Amino acid sequence: MVMILVARRPLKPGAPGSPPPHSPLGAALHVILKMTFYFETPWLDELVLVSIVFILVRIYWYTTARHNHWKKQGIAYIKPLPFFGNLKDVVLLKSSRGDVMKYLYRELDGKPFGGAFFFNNPILVVRDPELVKTILIKNFSHFQNRFHSSDQSQPFSQNLVTLNGPKWKSLRTKLTPTFTSGKLKNMIDAMAECSLEMNTELQATANNNSIIEVKDMAGNFTTQVIGSVIFGLQFNSIKNPDSEFRKIGREMFDPSYKRAVTLMMNTISPKMSKLLGLNSRSKNVESFFYGLVKDTIRHREKNGVTRNDFFQLLIQLKNNETLVEDRSKEDAHLRHQIDVVDNKAEQFEMTESLMTDQCFVFFLAGFETSSTTMSFVLYELAVNPNIQERLGAEIDDVLEKHKGKITYDAIHEMSYLDKVVNETMRKHPPAPNLTRICTEPFTLQGTNLRLQKGDTVIIPSIGFHHDPKYFPNPDQFDPERFSEENKKLRPSYTYLPFGEGPRMCIGMRFGLMQAKVGLVGLLSRYKFSVCEKTVIPLVYEPVSLLLTAKNGFHLTIIVKIYWFTTARHDHWTKRGIAFIKPLPFFGNLKDVVLLRSSRGEVMKDLYNKLEGEPFGGAFFFSNPILIVRDPELIKSILVKDFSHFQNRISTRPGSKPEPLTQHIALLNGPKWRSLRTKLTPTFTSGKLKNMIDSMVECSLEMKTRLQESADNSSIIEVKDMAGNFTTQVIGSVIFGLQFDSIKNPDSEFRRVGRELVDPSTKRAAVMMMSNIFPKLVKMLGFTLQSKETVSFFYRVVKDTVQYREKNGVTRNDFLQLLIQLKNNVKMVDDRSKEDEHLRHQIDLGDNKGEQFGTYELTETLMTDQCFVFFLAGFETSSTAMSFTLYELAVNPDIQERLGAEIDEVLEKHKGKITYDAIHEMSYLDKVVNETLRIHPPSPNLTRTCTDSYNVPGTKYIIQKGDVVMIPSVGLHHDPKYFPNPDKFDPERFSEENKNLRPKYAYLPFGEGPRICIGMRFGLMQAKVGLVGLLSRYKFSVCEKTAIPMVYDPVALFMTAKNGFHLTISNRK
Template sequence: MSIQETVFDNYKKYGKVYGVNLGNRPVLGISDPQLVKEMNIKDFHVFTDRNDFSFNDELQDRSLSNLRGNEWKNMRSIISPTFSSGKMRAMHPIIIDCVHRLDQYLEPKAVNKETIEMKKTMGSLTMDVIAACAFGTQIDTYNDRKPSEFVRYGQKTFTVGWRLLVFILLMSFGKKVMKAVGFKLTPPSVTNFFSQAIQSIIVQRKSETNLKHKDYLQLILDAKNKTLDTSDDKDIIGSENSEQIYGQSDDKTDNKTINKIDITDTDVLASSFIFFVAGYETTGSLLSLLFYRLALDEKCQQKLYEEIQRFDGQYDDYETIAKMHYLEACIAETLRLYNPVASLQRIASQDYTIESIGLEIPKGMIVNFDVETLHHNPDYYPEPDRWDPERFMPYNRDKLVPYTYMPFGLGPRNCVGMRFALMEAKTATAYLVNKYHFFRTPKTQIPLIEMKMQFLRNFKSIDIVLGISDPQLVKEIMIKDFHVFTDRNYFSFNDELQDRISPTFSSGKMRAMHPIIIDCVHRLDQYLEPKAVNKETIEMKKTMGSLTMDVIAACAFGTQIDTYNDRKPSEFVRYGQKTFTVGWRLLVFMLVMSLGETVKKLVKFKLTPPSVTNFFSQATQGMYVNFDIETLHRNPEYYPEPDRWDPERFMPYNRDKLVPYTYMPFGLGPRNCVGMRFALMEAKTATAYLVNKYHFFRTSKTQIPLIEMKMQLLRNYKSIDIGIELR
């Protein structure tokens, strides 16, 4: 089992307060909200320290996470102001630059419809952000061929594997054994790399006397040199939204207090290293899991997109993203469902008694507050395994049970970098959701496979695909840069009819075909009239399909068929229906296609049933780019109340309100549907004739709303039943 599974299993076996042994050392597990509050807030002075052992690693031992007593209190008072609202506002443009670099990496992959491994991609973003915001340096984190050393050593930090097993084993023997063995949890090559990297940046800073940096390292150096300025630390409007969910940050330390505390060079290195350790894997994991959930839940993704649009798509304004409640809720729910750590550890600094249950905790005992249990307890979060951002919306917060949510810890020792992590996550999410559409692919794991023996919650891979839903980008690709994106696909259907069809339509030929369509509509009329007289319910999908099949047979093949014979359907109709009823063939085709062009050619699987291509043959003798028409056509920013059918939108007097390049039922640019004129002529002719003669109305069989069929190549519904009568 994973660490998270072990923690939750202990709760199910033993309850909200239980004891286990870590080697020869007892550990108390607690998941009672009232005790969580008392011990982390009211009696925090007893449970201040996180551990009482050495990591045998100076960077680890001197980091804020592992300092104890007054040393922790002093360093916290120095570091807290570096994450104030004012400092976050100054760093925000740096994060935006990092997101732009991510966008440059993602756009061609979205255009080519590549599957993206989000864990690696979001890890590259957070590494870029850390390098820029913590160390003031820009690195190439998106080079797939030659990964940056920052990325390589960053991944090594959390890929501890066997080292974690050995570390836990040694820790169970006590502090003396740990110190004597000298074993380090973090690989020495990692700490050596980051120590040298940080030291070289510090040396470079000393020579740049006229250049003022706005990154975290500079803030720590200013604190060391007694020159840290906290005068700009004003609260951000809307920040109370985050504080209501995650708790408050203590960033109010004044300059006089900071200047009384001495910081060593080791403290500077350790503080910079912990910025990396705390900010790389956790935020990258949060973002990849958030986009994974959005890809699985189209409604939530659309709601988030609509919220971002209400703020004019502003992701580059620190104050604006603080006001996006649904964005906040999506992040909060992701952190609840996928809390990075299973539990928060504290050490009792003195004997302590839990009065409510009469339990005595001796000095030095480890106490674990079980985050996993609290976040997944159905008493606090109904259907806890369901991702539901609505839990954290302002109008539902009164339903949340206090002290059951702690992804950033709780009380005075909560995560000092919480504001930074949230700012980074919100900025990246707002930008990407505003531009891209995320959706699942055959490679998307449902559910995700959790990795074992990981210090932080981790998954094997998170694969999704990005689509483009930006009208300006659609215009550029489909019109301006059409020569680059001429082809619809790079693969073969293994079917000559699919690969070779290229009909030609012109106004003259449409005019010549129009009388043929009129004849077809007359035959439809002959079929409908007796039904209208008897006021029978008509299944319109089948009936209009018969009309279009009659038109195609007459106009394309010059033959007349009996498409309205209910007792003995025409073979044209039967094989025509088979063309689009692909079902399992579509699943197999997508699977084979995902394995590459070489495999597909070897397998020679055909999407269209061979019987269909054989019938019509005898009768007649790169990369992907998906433009999200569904998103464009149903976006309330372009079409208010998008689910309402309103022909007024397209009347001449309203066309100036239409947003260009958001409407493309026949495609766009030189490769739009070549048969568009024919389809429109057929539809207009049939509609004008039928509406002129018949009145259509709903009946008891009319489905409202229509039931859409799954796994269909084209949008399809089970049945469309309406009534018909003569006018």
């Protein structure tokens, strides 16, 4: 076997694979190989063979010579292997350091302590909590050092973690005041700022439900925090993950085999490490840190710069300034006595080199351990979504209490967060063991084992953390292990993520705080879930210095609904505007969403809650809405300063419009202005007079259809009857078609009409979401209208237009007017004094309105106009008729008076319903107006600010894009304008009474350029229908009539829940 190992011709010295000549072993082999190379003689070959055999024997002896150490002591131990000791799986990259520590702990089950070997070094493994307490606290003077004396010539070796003895005690004493709770409170704002930036950077990724590598994200965050609070510098590692500091951080923790071996050798055998010339830090890292600290000191001292950071505290120590001692009850971990051995702590100057070493170790430990902890937490929460949900709820509750801000007190109030972090560090402690070096001989109590100076003690904290004796079912992630009750059930010193005693991690609370701030920021906005790249169960990286996941932590990040719906809830607070307190997700729409109240009732509630204010804030989900209550301000928005509020809803630039949405009610800007200008002449009083005969004909047919029900004094559902009437009117005057919906209530057009206003929860949700979350609705593929409805309308218009043009048919209806516009035939503008509502100037903004030369009135655009006039024309008029008949049934004296007026006027007009006859019925006008006051079909007006606007008499500026809502139903029920508002009293609309209140307190159709263009058409068809009915029939309440009125919470327009049921009978 040995012969196989020896080459006939040895390697040339310095060739690849030859030992380095600078080590003693390498030097000996170098001489032998050189002689063999130059003197090709048989005896030299034999010399090489003998030398190699000797060296191998020597290595074997060296790595096993002390393997009988624990046997001699009579101590139970784990059998070692040559060279490896008990570290074979670590060295061969089969297991991580944490896995091996758990193995050592388990192998010594039942023993308070036992022996192990790291290579040839005997290690005492301690398993008993009382003995742990003895070593770390009670007899700390015998176990002060973490490592064997460090080589002071090594870069960064003079830091708080690696120093020993008097130097460590002196430095620890000096640095203790730098991490008190008082100092920590001063750092929280910087941490929260970094958290906010991280959230912003992740938004696009979360919007796409993308997979991210959590550890890298957390490392970017903690690096930026360290830069801010340690160095007072902006590392910009979140926005720029390839920044210099981030690259240095990655280099320091690159999980390479060489680095792992170097660190292991430095810990176990520092002399051999030095002999072999091993250095765990590159020259690049060394020069970077020393240069950074030097430059920062020069800059601050030269320019008199003082910052509230760790680096400034080090400068104070360098200048022999005494740090303010501000420890409180929260700083119990900093109160350990560290001068228990002697009081001759070595005094030494805080040089720039020493400052650099401290900055280095705090950067190293601060960014890596916290980012690792954050990563493990997010991993466990993704694997355990129920725990994530509970934690998210706590975060939401506490942040709401603190007005959405992450503060020191807010973090401390999150008790479940503390449990989650503690449980994470139980399962995955960043450092899986504690190491102590015996500094003077010590006999373990109750035993004969006497430890000698220099002996190494290992406390496998990860073993304690996974011991079912202390943590039942240890592989389960259960934050409740850290409830106060459960903590009392297990011994102290079984949970050691940061150590204990005087050498406990000085930056423990800083590390926890930055991890918690980062987690709170993330979990307040996002949710994390497992994905196809998530490794379950977790596999640790075998070559990493700290415990971490092999190949990273891959999780899916998505936007959290809570954050999405509360992120803007501080909008009105920031602006100093009175507002109605919103709820998470709902905003101020809880009762609408939960189907407890109709849209109209919620609008009244919003109006009433802002009593005494001319305007105030509300929230529709997360969207801030300005509620306007003052009639003068309403006038400014709707009329005087209309150029700032031209649009009804927010425009979604670049988005493809849905079918049947490019109509006058929804279009904005130049397109709306151009279309409104062209359509205005279609609804003049002159055109209306030409339509009235068709309306009367439909009214007569409705009366005939109801005769049998009236003869029997039957109960009818009024809304369906009115809908049949208005559908037939619309068919006649809009399309020039006979829909026959009165005689045949199941006709195609009637069925389509019912579908359009079907009060279903789905339709209500889609309508609401379309206004509030248009992008989400589009992403989910929801549409306002079904494919059947869309194809129906496009087919009807296309067929009708083609028929008329092919056959030269001309009718006196709305579609004919659209055909004229399509063919660029100029329409006669026959507006009169009656058409005051059509006289508003609609070009108050820019005059660059799109003309139909480029924006052609196509069949598609014609269809969209027909659709909206069909929808609004049949539904709002039928609803107005239904509410009117309901109020007349509830108030028979008013019905009787109105009937008398109708009889009188019709007698004058020889029994015919004419345009002039309707205009002569003044009490009918009052009745309809009062009905629209109490029950406006649309309970609010919405405007979107198109140009920033300073509210008159205030400093408040409505910004472009802000949504303004005018709750007309609130104004209509305000006793200041309408005393005893729930009473049905048509006399409110006498000329005398109208003059007593502001004009803009009554808005059933809006006002200004965007007033409903078909207002007078709608009123006319409703009045014609009512006159036809009330001239022959009487309506009265029945057992199915709901008194008081109950509105349907899911209907698009205000209407009665379960319909309008009344008894119809013949008038006597």
